[in-house]
Amino acid sequence: MELIDAIARRQSVRHYKEGDVPDEDMLKILDAARQAPSGKNMQNWHYVVIKNNGLKDRIAGAICKKNEGICREMDSIDREKADRFRKFAKNFTVFFTQAPVLVAIMTQTYLPSGYRELELIGTDEKALSSLVNRGNPGLQSLGASVENLYLRAVDLGYGACWITSANYAAKEIEDILRSEAIPGIEGYFMAALLTMGLPEDNPKSPPKKSLKEIYTLIK
Numbered sequence: 001m002e003l004i005d006a007i008a009r010r011q012s013v014r015h016y017k018e019g020d021v022p023d024e025d026m027l028k029i030l031d032a033a034r035q036a037p038s039g040k041n042m043q044n045w046h047y048v049v050i051k052n053n054g055l056k057d058r059i060a061g062a063i064c065k066k067n068e069g070i071c072r073e074m075d076s077i078d079r080e081k082a083d084r085f086r087k088f089a090k091n092f093t094v095f096f097t098q099a100p101v102l103v104a105i106m107t108q109t110y111l112p113s114g115y116r117e118l119e120l121i122g123t124d125e126k127a128l129s130s131l132v133n134r135g136n137p138g139l140q141s142l143g144a145s146v147e148n149l150y151l152r153a154v155d156l157g158y159g160a161c162w163i164t165s166a167n168y169a170a171k172e173i174e175d176i177l178r179s180e181a182i183p184g185i186e187g188y189f190m191a192a193l194l195t196m197g198l199p200e201d202n203p204k205s206p207p208k209k210s211l212k213e214i215y216t217l218i219k
Contacts, residue, residue, distance in 0.1 A: 010151060012162065015199070018198075029152045029196075033145045036147075039138065047103055048177060050101070056102050063089055065172070096163065102193060146192070167190070
């Protein structure tokens with residue numbers, strides 16, 4: 001598949017056909033992720049590929065439990081918003097437990113250029129935090145890796161969905177992963193989840209902005 005075709009066909013796929021993502025294809029997809037650029041060549045990513053249905057269910061359960069705890073506190077403040085948030089968790093946990101593959105995307109803290117120098121001269125914490133959060137170069141690097149992964153998956157005929165919806169339960173998910181004694185994730189935190197599988201036919205995708213809306217040319 002031509003690169004531009006993979007880019008055009010990439011979309012958030014939430015419904016999958018029966019069928020696995022064979023390990024040999026998964027390794028090709030991860031190898032594409034491995035080759036992404038990263039700030040200071042940190043390569044600040046680790047992918048936990050989960051095919052075990054029991055583990056997927058445990059992660060979904062942790063998200064729903066965290067969600068319900070939040071909603072119970074919201075009930076006395078705004079019941080309508082609480083019920084809407086309950087449905088939100090159910091919507092995205094159901095589809096990822098049914099996906100053939102769930103990927104936990106792990107990353108490391110990245111201190112941008114100038115941070116240590118500003119810290120050394122006594123710059124206040126607010127300014128240091130602003131530097132970390134401004135564009136967050138560590139997450140930019142991770143995004144490049146995930147996009148590589150995503151496009152290679154499309155190239156091989158798979159669909160995927162990049163999920164940050166569950167990040168409010170990231171600590172609970174991390175605790176589950178660590179309880180499994182998964183190697184390679186010490187010093188990492190969860191940045192996102194991603195589902196993958198054979199996409200159902202004709203998945204729908206929202207329209208993109210036109211080209212003229214997304215750039216300014218200065219000569």
